[in-house]
Amino acid sequence: MSTFTGITTHDVRFPTSTMLDGSDAMNPDPDYSAAYVSVHTDADDGLEGDGFVFTIGRGNDVEVAAIKALEDHLVGRNVEELLADMGAAWRLFVYDSQLRWLGPEKGVEHMAIGAVLTALWDLKAKRAGMPLWQLLSSMSPEELVDCVDFRYLTDVLTRTEALEILKRAEPGRERRTQEILESGYPGYTTTPGWLGYDDEKLVRLAREAVEVEGFNQIKLKVGADLDEDRHRLRLAREAVGPDIRIAVDANQRWDVPEAIEWIRALSEYDLAWVEEPTSPDDVLGHAAIQKAIAPIPVATGEHMMNRVLAKQYLQAHALSILQMDATRVAGPNENLAILLLAAKFGVPVCPHAGGVGLCEVVAHMSMFDYVAVSGNMENRRIEYVDHLHEHFVSPTVIRNGRYVAQRTPGAGTEMLPASIEEFTYRG
Ligand SMILES: [Mg+2]
Numbered sequence: 388m389s390t391f392t393g394i395t396t397h398d399v400r401f402p403t404s405t406m407l408d409g410s411d412a413m414n415p416d417p418d419y420s421a422a423y424v425s426v427h428t429d430a431d432d433g434l435e436g437d438g439f440v441f442t443i444g445r446g447n448d449v450e451v452a453a454i455k456a457l458e459d460h461l462v463g464r465n466v467e468e469l470l471a472d473m474g475a476a477w478r479l480f481v482y483d484s485q486l487r488w489l490g491p492e493k494g495v496e497h498m499a500i501g502a503v504l505t506a507l508w509d510l511k512a513k514r515a516g517m518p519l520w521q522l523l524s525s526m527s528p529e530e531l532v533d534c535v536d537f538r539y540l541t542d543v544l545t546r547t548e549a550l551e552i553l554k555r556a557e558p559g560r561e562r563r564t565q566e567i568l569e570s571g572y573p574g575y576t577t578t579p580g581w582l583g584y585d586d587e588k589l590v591r592l593a594r595e596a597v598e599v600e601g602f603n604q605i606k607l608k609v610g611a612d613l614d615e616d617r618h619r620l621r622l623a624r625e626a627v628g629p630d631i632r633i634a635v636d637a638n639q640r641w642d643v644p645e646a647i648e649w650i651r652a653l654s655e656y657d658l659a660w661v662e663e664p665t666s667p668d669d670v671l672g673h674a675a676i677q678k679a680i681a682p683i684p685v686a687t688g689e690h691m692m693n694r695v696l697a698k699q700y701l702q703a704h705a706l707s708i709l710q711m712d713a714t715r716v717a718g719p720n721e722n723l724a725i726l727l728l729a730a731k732f733g734v735p736v737c738p739h740a741g742g743v744g745l746c747e748v749v750a751h752m753s754m755f756d757y758v759a760v761s762g763n764m765e766n767r768r769i770e771y772v773d774h775l776h777e778h779f780v781s782p783t784v785i786r787n788g789r790y791v792a793q794r795t796p797g798a799g800t801e802m803l804p805a806s807i808e809e810f811t812y813r814g
Pocket residue numbers: 636638662663689739
């Protein structure tokens with residue numbers, strides 16, 4: 388029997404803006420940051436749970452404060468009881484009626500809850516001696532649905548239907564686990580495509596992505612200048628040839644009519660998808676864009692604030708690819724809900740990643756999805772960006788354009804103490 392004794396937080400910021408890494412049409416100078424939390428107990432095993440929220444610099448202190456505000460919910464609580472009922476852990480934070488006013492279930496507060504829930508899942512996986520994807524894949528359909536809050540979902544997805552989806556995927560779990568362990572999960576890379584990179588760097592990195600790293604899809608940032616976008620797409624297409632998929636990402640830059648016009652002007656370059664064409668809250672706007680640019684798929688989700696919005700996007704056929712994010716919603720619980728919704732609609736999930744640690748964390752959800760939820764890898768790939776992996780205890784490894792399966796116990800969230808110390812923001 389052990390007890391939660393407290394949490395510690397860190398405002399960690401990497402000065403990535405100096406290299407224009409991560410630059411796009413809306414975010415010209417991000418400093419990739421993590422509002423980082425460690426959950427402590429008095430257990431003899433000495434294990435802690437780690438989680439974080441990804442931000443891009445200013446405001447990371449606000450996120451840290453929101454995480455710190457959750458500490459009182461944990462301190463003094465029985466560890467074994469809470470980790471055995473992760474649905475109760477969700478309710479402990481999400482159902483706090485006063486904190487709820489700050490969302491509800493969206494934004495800074497909800498993301499802070501996500502960080503703490505992720506830290507709890509990290510602790511649960513470390514205690515089980517398993518990487519999170521395997522821990523989730525070893526849970527029964529009943530145990531998994533107990534982690535999901537079906538409030539606001541039941542018009543589209545009931546607990547019973549979710550159970551059916553998970554039970555359908557039960558046969559073959561073992562075979563798919565072996566497959567993940569042997570050959571990993573497909574990735575694609577955004578490394579060549581940052582808006583601030585010059586032509587030479589774009590072409591060199593695009594070639595490397597394909598010829599050296601083995602990716603079959605790259606992604607370019609677009610949306611600042613149409614002529615420039617056409618120029619860069621032409622260069623990238625020449626560099627990688629006709630058989631490699633090229634996606635584009637506008638990072639919410641356009642209004643709906645402008646998006647349709649702009650995408651049509653780029654369509655000759657054979658686009659794999661168009662990402663975040665407009666406001667992430669505009670479900671009907673996305674639906675209009677998807678209808679107008681079909682068969683080019685619309686992809687979005689990295690700023691999707693919760694499972695309710697995921698439900699609406701799917702109901703409205705407003706996207707063709709769902710890009711869930713590891714730290715935008717309230718942790719693995721809510722991402723499980725989103726995976727179940729996507730499975731019900733047969734929509735592929737291609738998670739957003741990059742930033743700090745997003746690759747490390749979200750890969751667990753995709754691998755688990757393949758083993759125990761959708762059972763499908765077709766048209767699915769996880770974003771990869773070659774930044775900042777060296778700061779994690781169990782960094783992402785890419786082989787032949789694919790994510791290698793994590794084998795280290797935990798959720799992939801733990802940062803090296805030396806990195807936390809060196810990059811803690813001191814104003
Ligand atoms: Mg994006």
